[in-house]
Structure formats: structure tokens, C-alpha cells
Amino acid sequence: MAIDTSAASTIMLKKKPNSPLIVDPDSKFIDSIWNDRMTGLIPPVVSMTGMEALKILAQFKQPFSGVFINPLLTDQNPIAIVKASHHYHAGVPIYFLNDAGYDGLSNGELEKIGIQKKVQKPITYEEMIKLVTPAVMIFDPKAAIQAVEKDQEPVDTEVVAEDSQFFSVRSENFFSGKTIFFDVYIKMASGKYLKLLKAGDAFSIERITSYVKKGVTHFYLKKTTQEHYLNYCDKLVGAIVQSAKISTEIKVAQTFHHGEETLSFLKNAGVNKSSIDYAQGFITNLGHLVLQTEFTNNQVIGKFIKDMGSYEHGVGTAMIACLVSHYLGFSNEKAVHVIGIASLLHDIGLLNHSDAIRIEDEAQMNPQEKLIYYNHPITGAKIVSECAHIDPVVAQIIQQHHERVNRTGFPKKLGRGVILQMAEVVGMSDELFKLIHRAKSNPALNPLAEMENSVDYLFSKPIGAAFRAVFLGKKE
């Protein structure tokens, strides 16, 4: 069941607060965090190493509500994490998270290095949240649901709706204020269903409360959308995953923040609402795939997915690729899966290399780095081809994602007619993502104009036409 039932605790949020960052190598403690009911409402960002925490602090665009650091961290000096927090997230309160029995520096000494105070384990995630989240943002819905509480079935019970096209979900399950991915209906006294909310919108706490107060115990979703969605996730899962258990590093917060940069660009660029909804839904599905499955027995893919920068680049590329491929008519499920997975993993061959290589900026690479870079499509294809559950076309796409029809690409300098169209879709999306990313630090750069100048030289005609149609609104 993909419906979020995490909100069925007694504490609800009036407004979505920011996530805290927790840096602690103590796996038992981290497990206790993920098992805390509060994670369903405010998903934390967690790092078990100092190195990863530094990356997260540098790359995470959303503000944190607080940063909790275990001072007994060994792979990095904890003070480096404190400094990075001050540098990248000025003003965010920082706490030292002391193991039971460890006292460390006094609060006065900590204050000198800009640490709010130390907190002592054992501590629950809920207690940590209360430290960093203003009380005004937390809401207790008990009073709101009192009126209907007596008639309610136990949490998670579905009731059979008269109309077999619908299934019901308890109203409180929507209290998270999160974006809803399905159209939501209410059942009228007449037996008819009235559409309340469109997929992609969020249900405000106030609005749900008012329905609950009126005695609405359940909302209704259309079975068709739900089944389609679950099928899609299942198929994707089946396509990639051999073994499964969620990797703790990738949690809801990270997943949904990824792609935001691309999304806001698409909105500002005037891309139509239905395309944006489509891209958002597509990424949500990919996100769910990562959330619901342990990305693998294949350690390289698992590691790639945990790398924030790589993952963000993969998600942004996938978001653009889904729009382009949708326009080109890749609508069957298999094609959609292949494009999604290939976009997400296209740069897997860059893993474990220097930053210059990983950001694919040739200007910053030395000759040796360039050699590695020119070979990454082959390395990536090999990694993916060794994962039995990934469609072989994904490996081909990855191998060709830097090939260009004017033979300026690599690794094989292929030309017109021999490059897979799906590889071109991923290649063009990759280039556009990089332009969007570069434009953030160079406002003079217009990613769409830049792409329009080169798209017809580098890619085949249909790709240029799709680019112009989707991003410039020019139909040919």
C-alpha cells in the first residue's frame, strides 16, 4: 500500500518544518532514529560518516532545522563538520550529540566554537525535533478528530466503497500536509464522488481538519491510478533490484529535494503545467523506487545512489528525459522504465573519481583525468550490464550517452544513424541539466538559448524538435 500512514501519530505538522541533519556513526542510534514515529512527519537527513556529512552540507540546498554531530566521529575532525555547517548553513543551530557516559567539552567551551549546546544520549528523535522545531509548527489533531473517533475502524483499515472503482483511505492519513500523488475524492450522501484535490497538490492541515470536523472519516482514491502507480513501482523494482532493504542514507527528504532545481527551472522557463506534473510524477516514482528498495546487491549502484551529487545529477537528467521521451512517444512501460533507469545511472562510470571528472567539466581536468572521463560511458555500461535485472538497453544507452551525431562525441565518435534515440534523449537531457546547473552561478547564461544553438548540430532532428516543443513551446 503506497498510502502514507505515517501521519497516524498524535503529533501533526501545521507547516512542513525543515529536516535536521544528524551526523553519527552509531548504527544503533541511527536505527532508533529511523524507527521513531516522528521520522514519518519530519524525515531527517542522516550521515554516518564525516566525509559524507561534509558533502551533504556543501550540496544540500534546503535549510536544515539543526545539525547534530557526534563529537566522537573518527573519519573527520568533528570541528570540520561544525565549520562546514557555519559556512554553508549560517545560522543553523548546531548540537553535539554525546554518547551516554561521554561528557566532552563544557557548554561554555562549545559556545565559543558556535555550538548551541551538547545533548546527551539516550535521546529520541522526537526530543531532538522539539529542540530545533518551533512549537508553533507542531499541531495536535486529537481535538479535531474527536468528533468522529468513536466510529472509526483501526488505523489502516480500508472500507469497501459502493462504487468498485474507488477505495477509501482514512482521513487522518492525509494529515501530513504532504503532496498527494492521486486525485482525491469525497463521497457524497447521494453516493456520487466529488473530486476534492488534484494529484500534485498538497492537502492543507486546515482543510483536512474542516472535513474531519464535518464527520468525514475517509477520502477516496480511484483504483485505476493507484494500480497503475503500484504496477509502475513494482516493475521498476523488478527491473533493477535483486535484494532489497532501504539504504538508510537515502531517505524521503533527500529524494524529494532532488530534482527541485530542475523543477523550478522548468517552471520559470514556462514549461506547461501538465508537463511539469508529469515530470514530477515520474521522479516521484523513481524516488519511491529508491525509497522502497535497497538499491541492490550491486554495491557500485548502491554507492552511486548514496552519493548526493551523482544522485541529484541523475534525478535532474531523468526529469528532463521523461519530458523529452514523452513528447517522442516513448509511452510503453518498458521504454519509460529504461529511460528512467538509464538517466538515473548514466554517469555511474564516474563514481570514485575526482570532482573535476564527476562534474563532467573538461576545463578542470588534467590529461589523465580526461582519459578516465572519456572512458566513463564504457565503464558505466559494464557496471550496469553486470546487474542481471537491468534491461540490456540501459547499458547501451549509458555507453552512448556522450555520442553526438556530428561525431564530436565519445567514446566511439559514432555518427548519425547509429546512436540510439534513447541515448540521445539521455545525452541531451544531461547537457541541459548541466547548463541549468551552471546558470546558477552564472546568471548571464541562458540554458535554453544555449541548447537551442547547439541541439541541431549535436543531436538528430527528432531530438531538436522535441527540445523546442517541450522547452520553447515551438511545435514543428
Ligand SMILES: [Fe+2]
Ligand atoms: Fe556522462
Ligand SMILES: [Fe+2]
Ligand atoms: Fe552526466
